[in-house]
Amino acid sequence: MxxxxxxxxxxxxxxxxxxxxxxxxxxxxxxxxxxxxxxxxxxxxxxGRRWEQARTRVADRAAAQSAVDAAVVTARAARVGIPA
Incomplete structure (x- = not known):
């Protein structure tokens, strides 16, 4: 079962x-x-253990990429002069 x-x-x-x-x-x-x-x-x-490890790596990569994307948006906004 x-x-x-x-x-x-x-x-x-x-x-x-x-x-x-x-x-x-x-x-x-x-x-x-x-x-x-x-x-x-x-x-x-x-x-499977390796499946969970692979899923964790992908999730970590996605979180890191979203942090980089947010930093880029903030930097562009500051360069253009848009208040945060």
Missing amino acids: LLITCPVTRTDELVADRRIRSIANHPTHVALHVECPQCGAVHVYRT
């Missing part, structure tokens, strides 16, 4: 193993394609 959260309805569902449609082993994660009993769609759930 698996406990999944349906991304469509945002409800937690207990799913039997027979609802797993396929499993894909990737270098960074394992992907489970699971048929959702709530909405009937097939959702992909990824798991």
Whole structure:
């Protein structure tokens, strides 16, 4: 049995193993394609330590980039003479 959260309805569902449609082993994660009993769609759930590390790196990069973007906007505004 698996406990999944349906991304469509945002409800937690207990799913039997027979609802797993396929499993894909990737270098960074394992992907489970699971048929959702709530909405009937097939959702992909990824798991693995490397998958979480990769997601963390991407999130950190995005946060750093948004900080740089904000600094650029502030610098441009100061150069043009727009008050902050």
